[in-house]
Amino acid sequence: MLILRNLILDILVIALLIFSFYYFLSLRGLHAYEGSMADGLSAAYIANYYRARGSSFLAYVHGVSNEGMPMDVVGRVIDSTRSTIVIYSGNRTFSIYSDGQKVKEPFFKDINSFYIQMRSVRELRNVLVKINPISGNLYDLEAICNNINSVVRHSGLEAELITLNFYLFNSDLMNKIRSGDVPIQLILYKINTAGMGRASLVTSVLNPYYLSIQDMPLQRIRDLDGILGPWMGEDAFISEIEVRIVLNKIPTQEQISYIIRAIEAIPGVRFAKIVPEFW
Amino acid sequence: MFDIRGSSITGASATYYKLVSNNVSVLAGVSMARVEGGYLNATGKIVYATDSFIVFYDITKGTTFLMGQDFTNPAVSAIPVRITYRIAEDDGFRKFFIEIPDGDAVSVLSMAKTACDSVKTLEKACYLTGIIDVWYKSNSSIASSLINSLAVEDIQGIFEIETAGNEITLKLRAASLDGVRLFLSDLSRMLAQQGIETRKVYAVGISEIIVERGVGISDVISAIRNLGLEIAGIQERC
Numbered sequence: 001m002l003i004l005r006n007l008i009l010d011i012l013v014i015a016l017l018i019f020s021f022y023y024f025l026s027l028r029g030l031h032a033y034e035g036s037m038a039d040g041l042s043a044a045y046i047a048n049y050y051r052a053r054g055s056s057f058l059a060y061v062h063g064v065s066n067e068g069m070p071m072d073v074v075g076r077v078i079d080s081t082r083s084t085i086v087i088y089s090g091n092r093t094f095s096i097y098s099d100g101q102k103v104k105e106p107f108f109k110d111i112n113s114f115y116i117q118m119r120s121v122r123e124l125r126n127v128l129v130k131i132n133p134i135s136g137n138l139y140d141l142e143a144i145c146n147n148i149n150s151v152v153r154h155s156g157l158e159a160e161l162i163t164l165n166f167y168l169f170n171s172d173l174m175n176k177i178r179s180g181d182v183p184i185q186l187i188l189y190k191i192n193t194a195g196m197g198r199a200s201l202v203t204s205v206l207n208p209y210y211l212s213i214q215d216m217p218l219q220r221i222r223d224l225d226g227i228l229g230p231w232m233g234e235d236a237f238i239s240e241i242e243v244r245i246v247l248n249k250i251p252t253q254e255q256i257s258y259i260i261r262a263i264e265a266i267p268g269v270r271f272a273k274i275v276p277e278f279w
Numbered sequence: 280m281f282d283i284r285g286s287s288i289t290g291a292s293a294t295y296y297k298l299v300s301n302n303v304s305v306l307a308g309v310s311m312a313r314v315e316g317g318y319l320n321a322t323g324k325i326v327y328a329t330d331s332f333i334v335f336y337d338i339t340k341g342t343t344f345l346m347g348q349d350f351t352n353p354a355v356s357a358i359p360v361r362i363t364y365r366i367a368e369d370d371g372f373r374k375f376f377i378e379i380p381d382g383d384a385v386s387v388l389s390m391a392k393t394a395c396d397s398v399k400t401l402e403k404a405c406y407l408t409g410i411i412d413v414w415y416k417s418n419s420s421i422a423s424s425l426i427n428s429l430a431v432e433d434i435q436g437i438f439e440i441e442t443a444g445n446e447i448t449l450k451l452r453a454a455s456l457d458g459v460r461l462f463l464s465d466l467s468r469m470l471a472q473q474g475i476e477t478r479k480v481y482a483v484g485i486s487e488i489i490v491e492r493g494v495g496i497s498d499v500i501s502a503i504r505n506l507g508l509e510i511a512g513i514q515e516r517c
Contacts, residue, residue, distance in 0.1 A: 038289075038330070067376055067408050067486045068327040068453055069512050070296050099331035100289065108450070112329040114293050180445035186412035186481055189448065193410065193484045 033057075036117040040084045040097030040109075043116045047080035054276035055120035056246075059087055061096055063113035066193075071111055076246065077118070078163055078278075079215045081105055085116070088161050091219050092195025106200065108192045125250045127152070128278055129263055130270040131241035138225045141166070141238055144268050145218050148243060151262040155255045158248040162218040163197070165242040169210040172233030177201070177208040182231045184208070190227050196220040218243075244278045288348055291362045292328035304370040304516045309335060311346060311357040319357065324372055324490055324517060326406055327437070327453030333359070334436050334453040336404045336490055343404060343435035343455050353431045354438050371492040372402075374514035377503055379485040384411050387482035388460050390506070395456055397502040400493035405456040406436060409485035413447040413466065416476040421447065429469065433462035445478075453488060486511060 032055045037043055047057055057077035065071045075089030083103035087094045094110040129148055134140050145162060152159050176182040184201060191199035197216035202209045216224065251259065256274055263272040291307075298305050308322050326334040326343070332355070333346040347355035377394055379387055388407075395405035423442040430438055436454030440447065447466070451459060463480065470477055491499070496513060503510055 064292075064296065064327070064329060066452055067511065068374070068406075068488050069376055069514070070300055099329040114296065114330065177444070180416075180418075183412055183414040183446055183479070183481065185441065185443050185446040185448045186410070186414070186483060189410050189412070189450075190483055 031120050032122065033118065033120040036115060038098065038113065038115060039101040040113060040116070041101040041103055043085045043096070043113075043118060044080045044083050046118060047077055047085050048082075050120050051077075051080060051277050051279050054279075055122050056126070056277045057085075057118050057120050059085065059119075060117040061087065061094070061111055061113050062115040063096070063098075063111040065111055066109070073111065076161065078161070078244070084109070085118075086198070086215050088163065088215075088217065091217055093163075093197050093215050093217065094195065095192075095198065107198045108189060110193075110195065122276060123250050124274055124276055125247040126275050126278060127245040127247065127259060127263070127272060128275050129243040129245070129272045131243060132268050132270050133237060133239040134241070134268065135235055135237055137234075137236060138168075138221050138228075138238070141241065142218070142221045144266060145221075145243055147266045148245070148263055148269070148272075149218075151259060151266070152245060152247065154262070155251070155258050157251060157255060157259075160246045160248045161244075163244045164216045164218060164221070165214050165240070165244070166238050167202070167210045167212055167240045168228075168236050168238050170232045170236040173228070173231050173236075174208050174210070176231060187227060187231070191224065194220075194223065196223055242278075288328075288333055288346065288359070289330040291359075291364075292330055292333060294364065295325050295328050295333075298364065298366060299514065299516050302516050303366045303368065304372060306365040306367065306370055307335065308363040308365065309344075309346065309357075309359055310361040311344065311359045313344075313357050314350070314355060318360075326374075326404070326488060326490055329437075332437050334406070338402065341404070343406075343458075345436055353427050354434070354436070356435060369516065372517055373491060373496060373499070374517040375487075375489040375491070375499055375503070375510060376512040376514075377487040377489065378509045378511045379409075379482075379487060381481070381483050381485070384413075384463065384480035384482040387485050388456075388463070390508070391456055391485065391487045392460065394487055394503055394506055394508055395489060397506060398489055398491050398494055398499055400491050402493055403489060403491035406453045406488040406490075407456050407459050407485060408452050408454070408488070410481075410483045411449040411451065411459070411463070412481045412483065413449075413463075413470075414478045414481070415445050415447075415470060416478050417445060419475070420444070421475075423447075426466065429465055430462050433465060434458040456487070490517065 061073045075087040078088045079086040084097045084105045198214045321337040323337040335344045344357045346359045437452040439450040
């Protein structure tokens with residue numbers, strides 16, 4: 001009788017251990033993080049921590065737009081700075097932080113959040129492409145990106161989103177800024193408020209150097225050209241170009257090797273790689 | 280009736296948006312200490328709320344206050360002591376969000392004023408959100424604190440001023456339309472007096488909020504559309 005009771009207890013303990021182990025593994029496997037917070041500072045802190053360790057984030061934000069309308073946005077976290085998360089939804093980016101948070105960014109926010117829910121995912125479907133510097137215009141950059149997009153389509157996949165990071169230097173524009181002949185503050189706000197990513201002027205006290213554009217959706221490159229075009233000279237020097245693509249599905253090994261080989265064959269591309277998260 | 284004790288702006292704002300998203304009208308009663316001194320009780324509508332600010336329209340006096348708990352922010356005009364909400368199925372107030380195309384600030388503001396005037400009722404208030412950029416010809420830079428002191432006197436609502444290079448940038452959120460117009464006229468007078476020539480004044484991403492009671496929704500829509508403007512949204516309970 002005692003042996004039988006011990007045996008049943010042993011079985012129960014082993015079953016409990018197996019169940020706990022399975023539960024722990026399934027949680028770890030699905031989401032490294034799932035939770036909610038109120039302000040962009042907490043969201044940025046969590047996003048920075050997990051993104052640096054290879055997790056991507058999906059987010060739901062409830063807040064109020066600058067125009068005063070209550071807003072709900074569901075999208076992918078495409079970037080996080082020290083106090084802001086940037087969400088891509090519907091061909092535009094949203095910078096999210098709250099008025100009350102201690103640390104803020106110089107960029108114009110799009111949504112003042114009351115509630116942010118975030119869930120991490122860990123899937124290998126992000127393609128990072130580095131492009132050699134271009135002496136030309138934004139249309140040259142667009143052409144290379146379109147070629148990259150064609151490769152993705154040819155592999156049987158679709159790009160869920162394509163965003164760009166780059167520096168833009170144009171001596172005419174910089175000289176005009178230096179002499180006060182360009183309303184540069186206005187230009188930066190136009191870019192930052194139109195969901196075209198985040199624009200800033202990298203500068204010293206006296207000399208503007210170059211424009212930094214981060215997280216710009218590819219579809220908005222002509223809008224950017226429309227804003228900058230009237231103030232720029234002919235050719236610009238576009239450098240530090242990163243194209244970030246999120247695929248609509250997890251690629252197979254064959255698709256990965258095709259995508260990398262075909263993208264790297266495009267003139268101007270330095271390298272392409274599949275990464276768990278852009279960081 | 281809700282009583283937001285402790286006058287927490289965050290709680291009051293979140294409760295407000297929760298209530299209006301549940302399709303009820305909210306009439307706010309506020310007891311507040313004014314920044315310039317004195318105590319005030321007012322009843323009115325919330326125009327715009329974040330976790331730190333509430334733009335409040337006093338219906339009886341027709342004035343606007345920016346409530347906040349940060350004394351150091353020059354835009355804040357009152358510190359709330361007690362906030363109560365009286366909810367009703369429909370109190371007749373509506374909010375209209377109107378998009379105004381980018382352009383020269385004078386014409387954009389006059390378009391906003393025309394849109395505001397086209398809503399024929401006494402119970403209304405008009406507000407602006409967006410960016411106004413004053414670009415001037417001069418080698419002298421102007422201190423933002425000076426411009427701020429000018430703006431504090433004129434504008435009721437959320438605003439921030441930045442000066443860099445030859446530009447004065449005014450960032451607005453739910454700022455009183457008449458206040459913004461007054462500020463721009465004061466600013467251009469000041470610049471002219473100091474011999475600073477204005478190159479251009481741009482208005483970018485401007486949207487107008489009209490809070491009103493007494494005109495039917497369809498009448499407001501047709502009045503605004505007759506001006507060639509787009510309505511971005513209507514809040515039927517606010």
